[in-house]
Amino acid sequence: MPYNVLIVDDSGTMRNVIKKVLRLSGISFGNCLEAANGQEAMAVLENNWVDLILSDINMPVMDGFGLLRAVKSQPSFQDVPVVLITTESNEKRLQEAMRLGAKGYIHKPFTPETIRTLVREVMGEADESAMPDSDEGCDF
Amino acid sequence: MNPQCQTAMKDAISKVLETMFFATALFEDADEPKIGENLPYKYESRIDVRGAQEVMTLFCLSSDRFARMITADFLGVAEDELSLQEIADAMKELANMVAGELASRMTEAEWRLNIPAFEEMKGAARQYPGKSMAAIRLLDDDGPLALALCRWSDAGK
Numbered sequence: 001m002p003y004n005v006l007i008v009d010d011s012g013t014m015r016n017v018i019k020k021v022l023r024l025s026g027i028s029f030g031n032c033l034e035a036a037n038g039q040e041a042m043a044v045l046e047n048n049w050v051d052l053i054l055s056d057i058n059m060p061v062m063d064g065f066g067l068l069r070a071v072k073s074q075p076s077f078q079d080v081p082v083v084l085i086t087t088e089s090n091e092k093r094l095q096e097a098m099r100l101g102a103k104g105y106i107h108k109p110f111t112p113e114t115i116r117t118l119v120r121e122v123m124g125e126a127d128e129s130a131m132p133d134s135d136e137g138c139d140f
Numbered sequence: 141m142n143p144q145c146q147t148a149m150k151d152a153i154s155k156v157l158e159t160m161f162f163a164t165a166l167f168e169d170a171d172e173p174k175i176g177e178n179l180p181y182k183y184e185s186r187i188d189v190r191g192a193q194e195v196m197t198l199f200c201l202s203s204d205r206f207a208r209m210i211t212a213d214f215l216g217v218a219e220d221e222l223s224l225q226e227i228a229d230a231m232k233e234l235a236n237m238v239a240g241e242l243a244s245r246m247t248e249a250e251w252r253l254n255i256p257a258f259e260e261m262k263g264a265a266r267q268y269p270g271k272s273m274a275a276i277r278l279l280d281d282d283g284p285l286a287l288a289l290c291r292w293s294d295a296g297k
Contacts, residue, residue: 010255013229017160017214058236058253087240090250108237109159 002030003123004048008041008055008067009085018054018085018115025116027125038062042070045077052123054106057086057097065100072101081122085110141169145246145274145290152241153276153288160237161210161230170277170287173265180284183207185231187239187256190295191249197270198239199289200231201261206278206285207231232256242290269293 005022007015015034022029033048035041039062041055053071057064064084071077081103088094094105103122106114150167157163173179181201189196208219211230215222235256243251270293278286 011229011233013211013215013226014233017233020216058255060255087237087253088251089240089244092250108240109156111159 002028003051004031004033005029005052005054006033006035006041006044006048006050008035008038008053008059008064010036010056010059012036014056021110021112021115022119024112025119027116027119027123036061038064038067038070041067045071045080050077050080052119053080053082055082055084057084057088057093065097068097068100068102083118083122141275142273145242146276148245149238149242149274149276149288149290152238152245153278155241156234156237157210160214161234162213163210165278165285166280168277168279170275172268172272172275172289173287175265175267177265178263179261179265179287181261181287183227183231183258184261185228185235185256185258187232187235188254189239189243190252190254191247193295195270195293195295196239196243196246196251196273197268197291197293198235198242199268199287199291200235200238201287201289202231203285205282209285210234228258232258238288 007018009015019032033044035044037059055064055067068082071080071082084097084102084105085108086105087108089107097105104118106118146169157165180203182204183202184199186197186199207227208222211222211227212219214230240253268289268291270291273292274290276288277284
């Protein structure tokens with residue numbers, strides 16, 4: 001069954017790149033929803049069913065940590081897995097993200113394989129290593 | 141200049157260009173631009189990486205040719221279809237990723253990346269704050285593509 005994914009990044013260009021990488025990853029995605037910061041992401045969550053959140057950390061208004069806290073504090077969303085996408089490699093910050101309930105983090109720069117491996121792990125899927133050259137998935 | 145920072149910056153730029161922008165470039169050590177010097181670059185993206193004691197600032201000065209080339213690769217679209225916003229986002233993301241890579245290569249201390257900024261350059265070099273740590277020029281057979289500058293200053297100044 002395809003997953004609905006919410007991509008949170010203040011850069012529209014980066015959101016498009018993440019969608020492209022998700023498509024290349026070969027994982028079956030349904031709706032790709034978007035938000036430019038944590039606050040917008042919470043509004044999207046109020047009105048849509050989301051199976052997975054992929055969020056940048058470094059954003060204005062509400063950053064990835066703020067979003068993580070907000071998601072985990074609301075019973076209706078707290079089971080939605082959150083994966084952070086970040087340029088930071090500071091272990092303390094990343095451990096803090098995991099302590100707050102993040103399911104994982106992806107370090108930028110990333111490859112489609114990195115995304116595929118982590119998303120499959122987070123969604124509890126076995127990794128079949130084929131990388132289909134397909135246009136199926138997110139519509140963008 | 142700091143030789144360790146020069147090497148780290150080349151490695152960081154190489155990794156980011158190859159992984160996220162599907163591009164390669166030649167590198168050479170560069171001189172710091174002098175204030176008012178005419179530069180063959182059109183855009184400037186920059187980002188601060190804040191530590192407890194110091195701030196590292198990365199400046200990426202890009203020619204229009206380089207900016208369009210890597211933004212088109214990044215998005216998978218034709219160069220002549222790009223908007224300025226797309227170029228700005230890609231240039232900011234380039235600075236963001238290079239700065240993250242550079243910081244992780246330079247120190248194990250705790251760092252925070254600020255939100256990157258972008259602007260169209262006026263053509264002449266301005267004064268860049270702080271102490272110069274690295275200056276790398278990217279080029280290809282047709283000439284200079286970009287100039288990356290790393291500078292350090294005391295936190296809070």
